[in-house]
Amino acid sequence: MLVLILRRLAYAAPIALGVSLVCFSLVYLAPGDPLQAVMPADVTPDMVEMIRHEYGFDKPIPVQYALWLWRAVQGDFGLSIGSRRPVIVDVLGSLQNTLLLTSFAVPIAFVIGYTLGAIAGCFPGRWLDRTVTGFAVMGVSVPNYWLGIVMVIAFAVELSWLPATGMGPRGSDAFSIFSLGDLRYLVMPVFTLSMVPVGIIARSTRAAVAEIRGQDFVITLRAKGLSETAVIRHVLKNALPQVLAVMGLQFGYLMGGSILIETVFTWPGSGFLLAKAIINRDIPVLQGAILLLSLVFVATNLVVDLLQSAIDPRIRRA
């Protein structure tokens, strides 16, 4: 197992390095002088030269990358143009709020998706299966930002049951998941965010259950005289590792992909921060947020991979 962990780490490390290279080069994708992109508009030319030298922008690009990476490793992504705070402070703060959303959305998506997928997989071709499959297709096809708007229209505008946006009157710092009033702000973003993973998890559970039901050991179980419920319990247990892996990947996707939902609900998470950074052309924030979010994604994939190998020894050999 230790060898496996080391091997997977050795595989993930160059990828993480490549990811950082892509994030670094985002500055050069921006039209115009890269320094202009990271500077406030009202600086004097002398100041620009000084900062150009200070930040190493007058050095060759590989050296610049090394310098940037060195500072990034220490958590220094520079100052946000918008808030004038260190980028890392803004990004980590918003990352917490996104984590709050995903840590509710992913387990909910898993429970609903796994149940639906298991039902569909147990009755392939029947109306229950068709209904679930149709629902799953809708789940993966729906533009979730639109679903969010529809929910706001229905539950906030028309019915006034739930608050439309934000994290509550006390702000994101005072938000508590133990306060019923605060939880009301979570309902719509979490539901909307979980819609796509529900579809994906239901689909992969259905596929896994249908496949496992056709395996030889299931015939053995039936031949042993086990009741249908007991057989299904065995099948579901066998489908679990595969589906858990899908769920893990969805966690990573949602952390990085919640930008649209957070924009709809003005949820002060990392996606919202990113959207603001794009509008303000705040390249340091853009770089920092994207680097951290994609590293979260790489790390999630790594953990999922290792957990899967720990549960299922067949994967370890591959």
Add this chain to the structure above:
Amino acid sequence: MAHTLAVTTPTDLEPDVLPANVVRGYWQSVAYRLRHDPVTLFFGMVILLIILAAIFAPWIAPYDPYKESVIARLKPFGWRGHLIGTDELGRDLLTRIIYGGRISLFMGLAPVAVATVVGGALGILAGFGGRRVNTVIMRTMDVFYAFPSVLLAVAISGAMGGGIANGMIALSMVFTPALCRISETATAQVRNLDFIEAARASGAGTFTILRFHVLGNVLGPIFIYASSLVSVSILLASGLSFLGLGVKPPEPDWGLMLSTLRQSIYVNPWICAMPGAAIFITSICFNLVSDGIRAAMDVRM
């Protein structure tokens, strides 16, 4: 895969299987299965209608998509001949949704097409070009694979300053790695098979082998995967416009319309949801048709 003949025996007489004792070529059997799949046919027709409506928008749309009117702002369904109401500047919403299909469909299809060509070619190159070429190409793809797709699309088009062209570049870059992987796997599977060896022994050059023996086996899996990406691409492209990274106003685009109408949900709520419904319907259609194509083309099923 492309060389497989579908031969059925009298024992499998399921409705979606070929009639007994008929031998057909692969593409013929695919076409046969598609013709007998009512769901795929129906949603394929819907897609065709949406595409035709977008192409012939000037003849179909009831109003001028840019014509604003101060008195006709945010009117409800059916107000004075505006079937699904008007937007925040008094423009006919149905007209703008019909016109909006032009950019939205283009942004859904074009990046997938670009990524299919680029990713497919890179994958074949990686699969056929030897160890070093393979490592360089595939490890680079791994890096782009390590970003969640929404994030990569937003990062690239956001850094480049938005706009249709930049959005297209960004989405193409998002889809290329996956297509490259599929193409590489398919190439590696046939690379060492006997018929390639035979072609080489009979004097075929590398290009001839790639063109006639590899491509035919790689195109199928790539095409199936690419078809499933169209709906993703439409969602992502509308998402980019929703964030203000796509077309600039006053051009009609579903994502952008959704974003500007969102400010008015307290005035006339359900009008504001209409452009999103267009995205949803188009995306569902492409998803179901892609599922149908996958089922029809996959010989294992």
